[in-house]
Amino acid sequence: MSYAHPEYLVDTEWVANHLNDATVRIIESDEDPLLYPMGHIPGAVQVDWFSTLQHPVRRDFVTKEQFAEMCSKLGIANDTTVVFYGDKSNWFACYALWLFEYYGHKNVKIMNGGRAKWEQEKRPLVRETPSYARTAYSAKDADKSIRAFRDEVLVHSNAKKALVDVRSPKEYSGEMLHMPNYPQEGATRGGHIPAAVSIPWSQAVNEADATFKTTEELVALYEGKNITADGEVIAYCRIGERSSLTWFVLKYLLGYPNVKNYDGSWTEWGNLVDAPIEK
Amino acid sequence: MSLPPKLQEIVDDFAGMSREEKIETLIGYAESLPTLPERFAEERAKMEPIPECMTPVFLFGEKQDDGGVIFHFDIPPQSPTVQGLACILASGLNGSKPAEILAVPADFFAPMNLEEAISGQRLNGFRGVLAHMKQTAVNLMNGK
Numbered sequence: 340m341s342y343a344h345p346e347y348l349v350d351t352e353w354v355a356n357h358l359n360d361a362t363v364r365i366i367e368s369d370e371d372p373l374l375y376p377m378g379h380i381p382g383a384v385q386v387d388w389f390s391t392l393q394h395p396v397r398r399d400f401v402t403k404e405q406f407a408e409m410c411s412k413l414g415i416a417n418d419t420t421v422v423f424y425g426d427k428s429n430w431f432a433c434y435a436l437w438l439f440e441y442y443g444h445k446n447v448k449i450m451n452g453g454r455a456k457w458e459q460e461k462r463p464l465v466r467e468t469p470s471y472a473r474t475a476y477s478a479k480d481a482d483k484s485i486r487a488f489r490d491e492v493l494v495h496s497n498a499k500k501a502l503v504d505v506r507s508p509k510e511y512s513g514e515m516l517h518m519p520n521y522p523q524e525g526a527t528r529g530g531h532i533p534a535a536v537s538i539p540w541s542q543a544v545n546e547a548d549a550t551f552k553t554t555e556e557l558v559a560l561y562e563g564k565n566i567t568a569d570g571e572v573i574a575y576c577r578i579g580e581r582s583s584l585t586w587f588v589l590k591y592l593l594g595y596p597n598v599k600n601y602d603g604s605w606t607e608w609g610n611l612v613d614a615p616i617e618k
Numbered sequence: 619m620s621l622p623p624k625l626q627e628i629v630d631d632f633a634g635m636s637r638e639e640k641i642e643t644l645i646g647y648a649e650s651l652p653t654l655p656e657r658f659a660e661e662r663a664k665m666e667p668i669p670e671c672m673t674p675v676f677l678f679g680e681k682q683d684d685g686g687v688i689f690h691f692d693i694p695p696q697s698p699t700v701q702g703l704a705c706i707l708a709s710g711l712n713g714s715k716p717a718e719i720l721a722v723p724a725d726f727f728a729p730m731n732l733e734e735a736i737s738g739q740r741l742n743g744f745r746g747v748l749a750h751m752k753q754t755a756v757n758l759m760n761g762k
Contacts, residue, residue: 372736373648373698376641389737426696
């Protein structure tokens with residue numbers, strides 16, 4: 340059984356064959372910002388989830404205008420096919436893809452397996468940063484249908500609709516407030532949003548080469564926890580990056596029509612006065 | 619109290635660098651982080667990996683005859699930023715006495731202005747590794 344929208348995935352071989360394709364822009368989006376300057380796919384440009392994609396002042400993403408400016412600078416036109424890849428099983432690649440969709444960019448894809456698979460296959464990595472001719476990019480209004488905000492998450496939770504907590508089991512149970520060594524990214528309270536089920540993001544990818552699991556495995560994983568295609572689904576994690584991977588899996592690999600990423604995630608919910616929490 | 623001289627030197631170096639130089643220098647540190655000496659392999663195998671998805675940092679301290687502490691790290695190459703930050707700490711603090719290590723302020727790196735090169739949130743790892751090093755120094759001081 341193939342994925343619901345296989346056109347959202349390409350493999351490393353496809354990317355290797357499109358390195359000089361002017362209609363394609365390859366974007367590396369990593370958790371670790373030094374990986375790109377140390378070596379990236381020839382011709383790939385970099386976005387950084389914090390310095391490039393986040394608003395410089397508010398806790399939000401770049402504005403529509405800032406997004407358009409970023410695309411112009413990276414030589415991305417409205418009809419460019421954009422392929423994302425990155426470290427950590429493509430967490431931040433999915434995060435960047437989600438933001439591109441948020442501002443209406445069509446034709447986005449994930450390179451299955453990300454950096455890990457490209458490296459395993461001993462494909463070339465270069466240090467030169469390419470530069471592309473500036474484009475005139477016009478971003479669309481934000482597509483709120485893929486992004487959940489706290490008020491609707493509360494309504495969703497109260498209605499016991501499908502809510503997926505993709506953090507590690509100890510973060511879900513409230514035993515751990517934040518990842519070790521990342522104290523400032525924590526929250527003042529531990530636990531999870533009431534009605535959320537725990538399906539750690541990592542269960543959707545193969546550990547060996549960071550590729551996504553098969554349709555059959557993914558169906559068993561999510562339907563087994565009652566996360567089904569017929570309702571609205573909201574996914575969250577700690578800052579919204581791991582859950583954008585789950586969002587990608589549910590929306591494009593399994594074809595669920597109504598999936599949102601709650602990017603406020605636990606660092607908002609666990610600090611929110613009066614928000615209900617289950618442990 | 620002032621920083622150990624080697625650490626102070628690194629802080630001063632970074633303070634005068636451009637963003638590009640900071641990135642290049644961090645890469646240099648990441649690439650020069652020594653691999654974990656073989657004699658720690660057994661201990662390393664017994665240690666619990668950090669039960670999380672971000673970078674697992676393994677840290678070992680050794681007390682020298684003069685009371686100074688030498689730190690060794692095991693950090694995967696997929697996390698060069700953490701490798702680089704750990705290598706800065708090891709380069710700046712190896713050989714220092716536990717009391718000197720404990721006296722390093724948690725925000726000692728502020729003048730390095732690393733936010734230009736890597737996001738401020740990633741610098742939390744810097745604080746985390748330093749906190750681990752201090753704990754290790756205390757343990758060595760107490761003979762653990």
